[in-house]
Amino acid sequence: MPVPPLLALRGIRKRFGAVEALADVELEIRAGEIVALMGDNGAGKSTLVKVIAGVSPADEGVVRWEGRTVRVRRPHEAHALGIATVFQDLALCDNLDVVGNLFLGRELRRAGLLDEVEMERRTRDLLGSLAIHVPDLRARVATLSGGQRQTVAISRSLVGEPRLLLLDEPTAALGVQQTSRFLDLVEMLRDRGVGVLLISQNMGDIKAVADRVAVLHLGRNNGFFDVSTASQEQIISSITGVTSPPGATRRTAHARRGER
Amino acid sequence: MNGLRRALRSGTEAAGRRLRGGEPGVLPVVVGVLVIWSVFQILNGNFLAPRNLSNLSVDIVGAGMIAVGVVFVLLIGEIDLSVGSVSGLAAALFAVLNVQHGMAEWLAVVIAVLSGAAVGSLHGFLIARVGAPAFVVTLAGLLGWNGLMLYVLGAGGTVNLDEDSLIGKLTGHYFHEVAAAYGLAAAGSVLCFLVYYRDRRRRRAAGMSHRPLAEIAVRTGAVALVAFSAAHVLNRFQGLPLALLAFLLVVGGLDLVLRRTRYGRKVYALGGGGEPARRAGIDVVRVRVSVFMLSGTMAAVGGLFLASRITSVSQTSGSSLLLMNVIAAAVIGGTSLFGGRGTTWSALLGMLVIQSIASGMSLLGIQSAVQFMITGGVLLAAVVIDTVARRTRREHGRA
Numbered sequence: 001m002p003v004p005p006l007l008a009l010r011g012i013r014k015r016f017g018a019v020e021a022l023a024d025v026e027l028e029i030r031a032g033e034i035v036a037l038m039g040d041n042g043a044g045k046s047t048l049v050k051v052i053a054g055v056s057p058a059d060e061g062v063v064r065w066e067g068r069t070v071r072v073r074r075p076h077e078a079h080a081l082g083i084a085t086v087f088q089d090l091a092l093c094d095n096l097d098v099v100g101n102l103f104l105g106r107e108l109r110r111a112g113l114l115d116e117v118e119m120e121r122r123t124r125d126l127l128g129s130l131a132i133h134v135p136d137l138r139a140r141v142a143t144l145s146g147g148q149r150q151t152v153a154i155s156r157s158l159v160g161e162p163r164l165l166l167l168d169e170p171t172a173a174l175g176v177q178q179t180s181r182f183l184d185l186v187e188m189l190r191d192r193g194v195g196v197l198l199i200s201q202n203m204g205d206i207k208a209v210a211d212r213v214a215v216l217h218l219g220r221n222n223g224f225f226d227v228s229t230a231s232q233e234q235i236i237s238s239i240t241g242v243t244s245p246p247g248a249t250r251r252t253a254h255a256r257r258g259e260r
Numbered sequence: 261m262n263g264l265r266r267a268l269r270s271g272t273e274a275a276g277r278r279l280r281g282g283e284p285g286v287l288p289v290v291v292g293v294l295v296i297w298s299v300f301q302i303l304n305g306n307f308l309a310p311r312n313l314s315n316l317s318v319d320i321v322g323a324g325m326i327a328v329g330v331v332f333v334l335l336i337g338e339i340d341l342s343v344g345s346v347s348g349l350a351a352a353l354f355a356v357l358n359v360q361h362g363m364a365e366w367l368a369v370v371i372a373v374l375s376g377a378a379v380g381s382l383h384g385f386l387i388a389r390v391g392a393p394a395f396v397v398t399l400a401g402l403l404g405w406n407g408l409m410l411y412v413l414g415a416g417g418t419v420n421l422d423e424d425s426l427i428g429k430l431t432g433h434y435f436h437e438v439a440a441a442y443g444l445a446a447a448g449s450v451l452c453f454l455v456y457y458r459d460r461r462r463r464r465a466a467g468m469s470h471r472p473l474a475e476i477a478v479r480t481g482a483v484a485l486v487a488f489s490a491a492h493v494l495n496r497f498q499g500l501p502l503a504l505l506a507f508l509l510v511v512g513g514l515d516l517v518l519r520r521t522r523y524g525r526k527v528y529a530l531g532g533g534g535e536p537a538r539r540a541g542i543d544v545v546r547v548r549v550s551v552f553m554l555s556g557t558m559a560a561v562g563g564l565f566l567a568s569r570i571t572s573v574s575q576t577s578g579s580s581l582l583l584m585n586v587i588a589a590a591v592i593g594g595t596s597l598f599g600g601r602g603t604t605w606s607a608l609l610g611m612l613v614i615q616s617i618a619s620g621m622s623l624l625g626i627q628s629a630v631q632f633m634i635t636g637g638v639l640l641a642a643v644v645i646d647t648v649a650r651r652t653r654r655e656h657g658r659a
Contacts, residue, residue, distance in 0.1 A: 053539070055538075055539055073542070074541075075541045076541035076543075077540060079541045085539075087539065091535065091536040091539045091540075092532075092536055093527065093528075093532030093533065093536045093537060093600075094532045094533065094536075094600075095531055095532040095599075095600035095601055096528060096532055097527075098527075100525065100529075103421050104525070104529055104537070104540040104542075105541040105542055106541075107522050107525055109522070112521075113516075113520040113521060114519075114520045114522065114525065115461065116459075116520075116522065117466060117468070118466075120463075120466075120468060121468060122464045124468065142653065142654075143653070213276060232385075
């Protein structure tokens, strides 16, 4: 019997009033796999991330975690499964310091009280292992630069040893060197068996690390590609909505459903 | 000696850096208290007399208890305008149940405090679950609970309390033994030292930056100086007031809750914006409701202390002047109106400023009209400092 995927979405539907943000969306992420999620602005990428993270649950559809159907209606239900997220807007608490943000919602305690020393030590070690430099771990994150804030958000997603990592444009505010270091990190996590969903506009980054690409167009699946065989042009035409040329290895959501 | 000098210098530099970065801390309000005390002492030599300062320390307790609850509400970025009326209602309930219906005193106290908690929970439910704006919900509470208080008090309007009863002793009892006040001062100083010292030892063991011993000595010394001076002054009048002891325990205890527990961390996180806290998995609704419940509870507790101070409950209990004073106290003490920053100590420090002005004015025989104007001016100054500090932080922050 084949191993069920870490996360499988079927028929996900999400409406905001009259606008249908997601319609009949499917997605599978396996452990130890990096799936890139691509699409034009407004294609529903961030909405899908928020659905998986339990921030803004789907109106319809089934979420399966390792083969069993689960409810992810609130953020802490996603955390409990081992889903960690770097949101596009980072979602940091500006008035808390770096340590406070990293451990928010899962603070370490000692004799019932917060163990600030241990939390700071782990923060230092984690940032060190990621080669991230933040001058003052006790600085409120509001005082940090955009790049530093992004590295804080990334490190926060790694604190609980996640099994599935959702990354919504995680490198938008990073420099060239930081980005390549970050991509190394994502590959290292993949090799450790973490499933990764990576949203990015940068085709170069995606070609470099992703195993598969899932494309959304106007809230619907518009193709799944194998990065090693699909051409850049095929992916781009799928993103923009232009029909792929015949003979492409494009598989539509419809065809996938037929397979089973 | 050299280490001490270095510690003092680095301390002043750090304070200056925080000030320029928009984190004024407790420095402005401490300077404010010293200025106010100096001015009044020059104008009237009796201001700093043990008797006056001792009375001052008891006078701040009632409103100060209410202000502690308001600090929590301000921390999550909300406002509670009902605390004055709720304090009056709780006091009236106690007085009517105990004095007019002959209910056991402890039971009447419990019911009064629980009624404050219930009223606060109701506000919290309407604000956090239903989504009504806190400003309007608690404004309705301001009017409604004041009405209920008048109804409970009935035609008589005023209920006198027994000075020798439990409630009378809340503000009437003093620990006359000299050892009580000094013991408290010593305990506070030792505790302060131990907290700093153990923190330093663990941080050093983990190879992290830690405070130099000289700095710990200076900080502990400063706390000890204030504590023992206060104890000395109190002992020259009647000793340590029970009310002050209770207030210090509440402020210190809730400070521990805010800064060193998961619950406190959630409260601060809400002040940084509800959405990031929610996405971190925090049950935002529950924390909000609990904060309003705490605010109502502390209002009731404060109301009992205020009633004890004048040994009566009347139709003027829980006035809107009281509301103004407690919100002003929290803000003057350094709690931000914009949420997310402040400590319970700001309730104590802010109340000290307001009560010092009131006490000094009455010593000088100045009418309350002038007193209102000056307190209003101080509140305005505090809000301006808060706003400018916030703007400075923004400019320093995300440039």
